[in-house]
Amino acid sequence: MTIWLTVASALLSLIIGVVVGVMRISPVPILQSIAASYTEFFRNIPLLVVLFFVYFGLPNTGLRLDATWSAIWGLALYTAAYVAEVIRAGLGTVSKGNVEAARSLGLSFMQTMRYVQLPQAMRAAIPPLGTLLIALLKNTSLASTITVGDLLFQSDFVGNRTFDPNILLIAGAIYIALTLPLGGLVNVAERRWAIKR
Amino acid sequence: MATVAAPSRPVSERRTGMVNFGIQLLVGLALLVLFPIAFGMRWANFLPLLKPDALRFLSIGMFATIIVSLVAIVVSLPVATGLALGRLAPQPWVRWPCIAFIEVVRSLPLLLLIFYINLRFPGLGVFESAVNGEGYVNLVVGQALSRAGLAVMIALTLYTAAVNAELLRSGILSLDRGQTEAARSLGMTYWQTMRLVILPQAFRRILAPLIAQFTILLKDSSLGAIIGFIELLRRAQILFQQSFNPMEALYVVALIYFVLNYVLGLSSRVVERRRPSVHVPLSEV
Numbered sequence: 001m002t003i004w005l006t007v008a009s010a011l012l013s014l015i016i017g018v019v020v021g022v023m024r025i026s027p028v029p030i031l032q033s034i035a036a037s038y039t040e041f042f043r044n045i046p047l048l049v050v051l052f053f054v055y056f057g058l059p060n061t062g063l064r065l066d067a068t069w070s071a072i073w074g075l076a077l078y079t080a081a082y083v084a085e086v087i088r089a090g091l092g093t094v095s096k097g098n099v100e101a102a103r104s105l106g107l108s109f110m111q112t113m114r115y116v117q118l119p120q121a122m123r124a125a126i127p128p129l130g131t132l133l134i135a136l137l138k139n140t141s142l143a144s145t146i147t148v149g150d151l152l153f154q155s156d157f158v159g160n161r162t163f164d165p166n167i168l169l170i171a172g173a174i175y176i177a178l179t180l181p182l183g184g185l186v187n188v189a190e191r192r193w194a195i196k197r
Numbered sequence: 198m199a200t201v202a203a204p205s206r207p208v209s210e211r212r213t214g215m216v217n218f219g220i221q222l223l224v225g226l227a228l229l230v231l232f233p234i235a236f237g238m239r240w241a242n243f244l245p246l247l248k249p250d251a252l253r254f255l256s257i258g259m260f261a262t263i264i265v266s267l268v269a270i271v272v273s274l275p276v277a278t279g280l281a282l283g284r285l286a287p288q289p290w291v292r293w294p295c296i297a298f299i300e301v302v303r304s305l306p307l308l309l310l311i312f313y314i315n316l317r318f319p320g321l322g323v324f325e326s327a328v329n330g331e332g333y334v335n336l337v338v339g340q341a342l343s344r345a346g347l348a349v350m351i352a353l354t355l356y357t358a359a360v361n362a363e364l365l366r367s368g369i370l371s372l373d374r375g376q377t378e379a380a381r382s383l384g385m386t387y388w389q390t391m392r393l394v395i396l397p398q399a400f401r402r403i404l405a406p407l408i409a410q411f412t413i414l415l416k417d418s419s420l421g422a423i424i425g426f427i428e429l430l431r432r433a434q435i436l437f438q439q440s441f442n443p444m445e446a447l448y449v450v451a452l453i454y455f456v457l458n459y460v461l462g463l464s465s466r467v468v469e470r471r472r473p474s475v476h477v478p479l480s481e482v
Binding site: 029030032033034036037040041043044045046047048049050052053056057058060061134138139140141142144145152156159165168169171172175176179180 | 217220221223224225228236237301304305306307308309312313316317412416417418419420422423430434437443444447448450451454455458459
């Protein structure tokens with residue numbers, strides 16, 4: 001369950017994050033401001049508030065998600081703000097000459113973004129995205145608070161049955177066993193897709 | 198926050214900058230109002246939160262959150278420094294425990310750490326009977342020193358210390374080796390070198406990510422809500438379970454957290470202005 005939560009919300013947050021990140025450097029001031037507000041807002045409020053909002057709040061609007069999907073959306077919305085910042089930083093590393101060359105060839109903003117800027121930015125963004133992925137994996141433990149049966153929820157359940165807090169140590173070992181290879185994987189990806197300059 | 202204004206920035210450019218800032222502010226405020234409307238929040242549902250009782254109830258939680266976060270921030274700094282220096286120490290029996298502690302704590306979810314400390318050490322409840330009174334201050338301090346409050350405080354301290362130790366280590370390593378060598382050849386001891394030469398520079402370099410980590414700490418203090426630390430978020434939850442206005446209550450709490458973090462962010466600017474970092478060219482490490 002922990003892995004499913006991580007994968008699903010990572011993909012969603014990547015999509016939202018890229019959109020917001022691109023909006024942030026778009027030539028339209030309104031879009032820029034909306035993107036900036038989004039990142040600032042979500043980076044400054046606790047994830048738990050976001051999760052509660054999606055799980056307890058949204059049903060009032062008639063939008064009823066089950067616990068798992070609430071968790072996935074909450075995690076995705078929250079993480080997307082960080083992804084957007086990383087993407088923006090990545091876009092910053094693309095040299096100006098590249099963009100200018102693309103624009104003078106007659107490519108539109110979106111075309112420049114798609115064919116020139118984003119491919120380069122994504123590569124530059126791999127290491128920080130990896131850090132975010134690990135943080136996301138750890139953050140999925142918060143889903144246990146809205147009754148999603150993830151790793152922490154299950155171990156807490158067992159712990160409450162047996163009155164043995166040491167079950168949490170085992171859960172901790174599993175988390176470490178999940179995060180360490182993930183870190184290694186990110187390093188491999190980083191080396192594999194490094195930009196050759 | 199530049200202390201010296203850029204000398205030759207054209208007026209037109211400065212004006213665009215101001216206009217952009219204005220647009221940003223306007224859009225931000227507009228979203229602040231549009232967001233509740235888009236989600237169909239009702240003004241009537243905000244009213245129960247504005248009653249004096251509710252405000253008092255919430256503010257007690259807010260101050261408990263602030264106290265726990267501040268204590269964790271202050272205590273985590275020396276611990277982080279010790280861990281970072283320990284990890285850089287040449288003696289293996291100092292280095293390895295530090296590495297193990299940092300890596301393990303960093304890769305655990307904070308919530309798990311909080312659960313574990315809360316369950317494993319029931320003795321943390323010692324202060325619970327010490328502070329009891331109906332006064333406002335008593336309620337705030339009593340909440341912060343409750344068993345759950347202390348568990349959160351300790352977990353946050355350990356976690357932040359582990360993360361910041363790595364940050365500080367990278368800050369120390371980014372300094373020119375010549376700094377240490379010069380200080381040592383001037384006859385300074387190891388501790389003098391660290392205290393007077395290395396650490397001040399390292400801290401200045403990592404100031405921005407350090408404050409960002411403290412922002413995360415403040416946000417993560419909300420995890421206490423799960424183990425019965427009745428802080429800001431938990432109090433909002435109690436309120437919305439009474440008056441059935443979860444969206445409105447959580448929105449208000451989100452804004453409070455936002456403001457708290459904004460103030461925390463401002464503090465980094467104040468530090469930066471008082472002690473501007475000296476811009477020595479970074480040596481290639």
